[in-house]
Amino acid sequence: MADESTFKQDLLGAIPSLRAFAMSLAQNADKADDLVQETLVKAWDKQASFQMGTNLKAWVFTILRNEFYSQMRKRGREVQDSDGVITARLAVHPAQQGSLDLDDFRAALETLPEDQREAIILIGASGFSYEEAAEICDCAVGTIKSRVSRARSRLQEILNVSGEADYGPDAISAQVMGSNAA
Amino acid sequence: MKPNMSAAAGGQGKAGNRSDTLGPNTEIGRKLKQYYDELVSDDVPDRFADLLKQLEDREEPSLSREPEREGK
Numbered sequence: 001m002a003d004e005s006t007f008k009q010d011l012l013g014a015i016p017s018l019r020a021f022a023m024s025l026a027q028n029a030d031k032a033d034d035l036v037q038e039t040l041v042k043a044w045d046k047q048a049s050f051q052m053g054t055n056l057k058a059w060v061f062t063i064l065r066n067e068f069y070s071q072m073r074k075r076g077r078e079v080q081d082s083d084g085v086i087t088a089r090l091a092v093h094p095a096q097q098g099s100l101d102l103d104d105f106r107a108a109l110e111t112l113p114e115d116q117r118e119a120i121i122l123i124g125a126s127g128f129s130y131e132e133a134a135e136i137c138d139c140a141v142g143t144i145k146s147r148v149s150r151a152r153s154r155l156q157e158i159l160n161v162s163g164e165a166d167y168g169p170d171a172i173s174a175q176v177m178g179s180n181a182a
Numbered sequence: 183m184k185p186n187m188s189a190a191a192g193g194q195g196k197a198g199n200r201s202d203t204l205g206p207n208t209e210i211g212r213k214l215k216q217y218y219d220e221l222v223s224d225d226v227p228d229r230f231a232d233l234l235k236q237l238e239d240r241e242e243p244s245l246s247r248e249p250e251r252e253g254k
Contacts, residue, residue, distance in 0.1 A: 020221035105213040124204035125218030161209040
């Protein structure tokens with residue numbers, strides 16, 4: 001069937017984004033790829049329920065997200081102690097002004113609660129609209145907005161960057177102004 | 183006179199609001215993109231293409247089963 005091979009091609013095309021989203025959620029490559037695998041199987045089995053012409057990426061993101069949370073719930077009962085690992089990562093070294101390291105950013109992102117992390121990823125990185133993100137997360141648009149906003153504030157706080165647009169290599173003048181203010 | 187707040191807020195629009203807070207002009211927005219793009223550009227293991235192939239092959243026998251939902 002032509003439709004089926006199109007569906008397969010579209011699924012294949014969504015894999016890189018799916019893996020990125022899975023990594024953002026699971027923070028572990030093996031778990032992320034297991035999630036993607038499970039998602040692909042589920043998506044394939046549910047393909048009759050996918051409406052052609054609608055956003056396949058949003059659809060598979062929804063499946064992956066549901067899978068992630070159902071696995072989390074299962075694991076939560078098994079190994080509650082692993083939460084301590086996340087807390088330990090909280091100690092992020094504040095970035096030097098103007099040169100925010102990607103590893104620092106990654107560590108800061110890991111400290112966010114899942115709901116905030118997924119919201120800021122969907123909006124700020126995956127390219128979804130607030131409406132689409134709300135649908136993926138099965139919540140109100142306003143909820144997504146407030147999660148994104150809290151996530152952003154938290155990251156700014158941890159990473160010690162200002163909320164306003166920064167002007168690139170202006171770190172020196174920022175430092176000068178900073179010392180004046182102090 | 184009055185601070186022209188409505189003009190500043192009104193000029194943003196929906197998309198503008200997002201790019202304002204997480205766009206390429208913000209450090210957080212840039213890092214978020216960088217973080218994510220690095221993940222997206224990661225090489226995809228063959229197991230996923232293999233899996234889809236398997237799923238597709240599995241369907242073959244039931245190819246004759248046509249949707250007959252019109253009557254319902």
